[in-house]
Amino acid sequence: MPRVFTFRGKSGDELKKLSKEQYLSMVTSRQRRAIKRNSLDYRELIDKIEAAKKINSDKPIKTRVREAVILPDWIGRKIAVHTGKEYKDMVITEEMLGHRLGEYAFTTKRVQHSAPGIRATRGSKFLAVK
Numbered sequence: 001m002p003r004v005f006t007f008r009g010k011s012g013d014e015l016k017k018l019s020k021e022q023y024l025s026m027v028t029s030r031q032r033r034a035i036k037r038n039s040l041d042y043r044e045l046i047d048k049i050e051a052a053k054k055i056n057s058d059k060p061i062k063t064r065v066r067e068a069v070i071l072p073d074w075i076g077r078k079i080a081v082h083t084g085k086e087y088k089d090m091v092i093t094e095e096m097l098g099h100r101l102g103e104y105a106f107t108t109k110r111v112q113h114s115a116p117g118i119r120a121t122r123g124s125k126f127l128a129v130k
Contacts, residue, residue, distance in 0.1 A: 005094045005095060007026070007094065007097050007098070008026045010026075012075060012094040015072040015075070015094070015097065016072050016073060016075060018072055020035075020071070023071065023072055024036070027069075027098050028098070031069050031098055034067070034069050035069050035071070039065075041064070041065045042065055042067075042068050045061070045063050045065050045068055046071075048061050048063075049061060049073075049074060049077060049079075052077070053073070053077075058078065059078070060078035060079060060080040060087075060089050061077065061078070061079050061080065062080045062082070062087055063079060063080070063081060063082065063101070064081075064082040065101065066081060066082070066100065066101050066102030066105065067100055067101075067102060068100060068101045069098065069099070069100055070092060070096045070097055070098065070099055070100070070101065071097075072097060074092045075092055075093065075094055075097075076091070076092065077091070077092050078090070078091055078092075079092060079101065081101045081102065081104070081105035082105070083105050083106065083107050084107050088104075088105040088106075090104050090105065
């Protein structure tokens with residue numbers, strides 16, 4: 001039996017039908033405050049998503065607003081979040097509700113060091129690389 005996701009007792013379809021005020025009563029105070037006192041960039045992102053929804057665009061929406069709280073009407077949308085170097089594409093799912101966009105676009109990568117560099121000591125070349 002497939003797992004059905006619920007957010008505070010509501011399924012994904014029910015969440016999409018909620019108004020902004022009803023959704024605000026379901027999230028924590030920190031998320032509520034971030035949504036209510038949204039910046040100009042956050043409002044522009046919301047307007048871009050609404051415009052893309054009206055024309056049924058499937059193109060990812062590029063944004064640099066990493067602190068934007070994910071809203072229920074964004075479910076199923078493609079959003080490209082800036083990582084500082086490039087845009088990372090992602091599809092918004094029900095599990096992402098209430099989180100911020102930046103949580104899913106990492107700004108750092110895993111560092112893999114190679115052999116010892118210039119002026120390394122003679123003994124350091126025998127250390128395990130892994």
